Structures are given as structure tokens and as C-alpha cells.
Amino acid sequence: MTTAHGGPGDPSPSTHDLTEQLHHRLDRIEALLSGEGTPVAGAGASPSQPVWRTKTEGEQRWAVTAAILCAVVLQFFLPSRLSIHPRWMLPALEVGLLLALAAMHPHRRLDRNTRVLRSLSLALVAAISLANGWSALKLVRELLHGGGAAGALSLLSTAGAVWATNVIAFALWYWEWDRGGPAARAEGVADYPDFLFPQMQQSGVAPAEWEPGFLDYLYVAFTNATAFSPTDTMPLSRWAKLTMMLQSAISLLTVLLVVARAVNILQ
Structure with missing residues (x-):
């Protein structure tokens, strides 16, 4: 016996529509990554040019500056x-490098890409990572040997500061290396993206000039x-996969050791 929707083994219209939409989405992503599809957003993009190859306005520096000062x-x-x-x-070095970057490029938007600015910016991120990496290693050593903070609250606040700084440090690395950094992303010179954001996969979910920023x-x-x-x-x-894998491993190790130590203290 058949119905108006087809034979006994035919999928329902809703299932068929979902399957078609899924295949369409996968084909669209593949076309975008290969640079042969129509870009999903971006002013001035041609049918043969993906959105990340278009020139956009540089992002403002306030968010990354606030994050660095927070670290x-x-x-x-x-x-x-x-x-x-x-x-x-190290904190003095970080503030000095931040002031040097602001003095050499005193504009609100990060749209200038020179070797000196790039080197200073990477040195700043490296200094933050070095300081926090040292603190994380010392904290893990204390947790493994049962030393350090005697109270659970003190332990959690110290570990929380290390964990939060670690998040900021890796965010800075992602921001600095994805498609060559903020200035290079604004120029649209990279052939392929290192991170695929949802706004780069579907039209209508972000403004035409959308570009990933530090946040x-x-x-x-x-x-x-x-x-x-x-x-x-x-x-x-x-590099993006390996860096995210490293961050996940550090975060997992820190959380497990801190929780175990805190439970031991409370008992």
C-alpha cells in the first residue's frame, strides 16, 4: 500500500529535505575551502574568490589591549x-612592549603590517606565555608533591588565575597566527584560513563585512x-590543530590536579 508521499520504503518529506540541506551545506563548505565557490559574505568578493581573500577594515585594538592588561x-x-x-x-616587559606597539602604530585599527610591529607583537605574546607557563609548571609540581596553598579557596583562586591567563595566552596565539595576524587578515592575502568560523560557512548570519576579531x-x-x-x-x-590539542591537554591536567587537591584539602 502506498501513500501520497511515495512507497512504503520512501523517506518522509522532512527527512528528505534535511538530507538535501545537509548535502548542500557540505558541498558549499567544500567549494569555499577550495576557493571555487561563491563567497558567503564580504564586500567586493567575486564568485571565484572566497571571503577571506577580500580586503576588510582592520579591527580595533581595544579588546586585545584589555586582555593583555588583564593578563x-x-x-x-x-x-x-x-x-x-x-x-x-616580565610584567614590566609586557607593558613596555605594549606601549612600544602603541607608539609605533598609534591608530585605533590594526591595519598596518610591518616586520618590526610583527616581531614586537609576537614577543609580547611569548612573554605572557613564558610567565604563565612557568607559573603553571610550578603549580603542577606543588600539586603533585602535596605542597603549596593550605586552603581550598587559596588554591582555587591561584589555579583560576593561571587557568585564565592560559586562556588569554592561547587566544593571543590564535589571533596572531590565523592567516598571518590581524593586519594580514584585513588585507586578505592568505590563500586558506586556519580557523573556520560559523560566519564563514553560511550567508545571512553575519554582516557582509564580518571579520573575526580578538573576542x-x-x-x-x-x-x-x-x-x-x-x-x-x-x-x-x-599548527592550529596541534596548538588546540596542547591547550586542551594543559587545561585538562590543571583542572584534574586542582580538583583532586581541593577535594583532599576539604576532606
Whole structure:
């Protein structure tokens, strides 16, 4: 016996529509990644040019500046035993590099790409990562040997500062390396993206001039540190996958050791 929708084994119209939409989405993503499809957004893009190859306005510097200053402040909240001595050295270096970048490029938008600016910017991120990496190693060593903070609240606040700074540091690395950094992304010079954001996959979900900014990379770093895996933004290049894997491993190790130590203290 048949129905108006077809034979006994035919899928329902809703299932068929969902299947067609899924195949259409996969074909669209494949075409975009190969540079042969129609771009989903971006002013001035041609049918043969994906959105990340178009020139856009550089992003404003306020978000990344606020995150860097937050990381510097968090370093001062850490106990002295977890910091590189002299304790003021790396935070002072980070603030100095930030001021140097602002002096060399005193504009609101990050649209200038020179070797000197690029080197200073990467040195700043490296200094933050070095300071926090040292603190994380010292914290893990204390947790493994049962030393360090005697109270659960003190332990959680210290570990939280290290964890939060770690999120900021990896967000800065993602922001600096994806398609060559913020200035290179604004120029649209990269052939392929390192991260595939949802706004790059479907039209109508973001403005035509949408470009990922630091807050988008901060979200990627935060969700990767909490879920221990990518969520809505997929890493495409090998360096992006390895960096996200490293961040997940560090976050997982820190959380497990801190929780175990805190439970032991409370008992």
C-alpha cells in the first residue's frame, strides 16, 4: 500500500529535505575551502574568490589591549613562589612592549603590517606565555608533591588565575597566527584560513563585512579550555590543530590536579 508521499520504503518529506540541506551545506563548505565557490559574505568578493581573500577594515585594538592588561594584572595576583624573579621583570616587559606597539602604530585599527610591529607583537605574546607557563609548571609540581596553598579557596583562586591567563595566552596565539595576524587578515592575502568560523560557512548570519576579531579567538580559546575540544569553530591547519590539542591537554591536567587537591584539602 502506498501513500501520497511515495512507497512504503520512501523517506518522509522532512527527512528528505534535511538530507538535501545537509548535502548542500557540505558541498558549499567544500567549494569555499577550495576557493571555487561563491563567497558567503564580504564586500567586493567575486564568485571565484572566497571571503577571506577580500580586503576588510582592520579591527580595533581595544579588546586585545584589555586582555593583555588583564593578563598582566593576574600575574601580580599569583603567589611569589609561582613567579619568575624578579617578580616585576616580565610584567614590566609586557607593558613596555605594549606601549612600544602603541607608539609605533598609534591608530585605533590594526591595519598596518610591518616586520618590526610583527616581531614586537609576537614577543609580547611569548612573554605572557613564558610567565604563565612557568607559573603553571610550578603549580603542577606543588600539586603533585602535596605542597603549596593550605586552603581550598587559596588554591582555587591561584589555579583560576593561571587557568585564565592560559586562556588569554592561547587566544593571543590564535589571533596572531590565523592567516598571518590581524593586519594580514584585513588585507586578505592568505590563500586558506586556519580557523573556520560559523560566519564563514553560511550567508545571512553575519554582516557582509564580518571579520573575526580578538573576542572571537578568545571565545575559541575559552571553549577549547572548558570542553577540551573544538566547539563551533574548526581548526583547519596542522599548527592550529596541534596548538588546540596542547591547550586542551594543559587545561585538562590543571583542572584534574586542582580538583583532586581541593577535594583532599576539604576532606
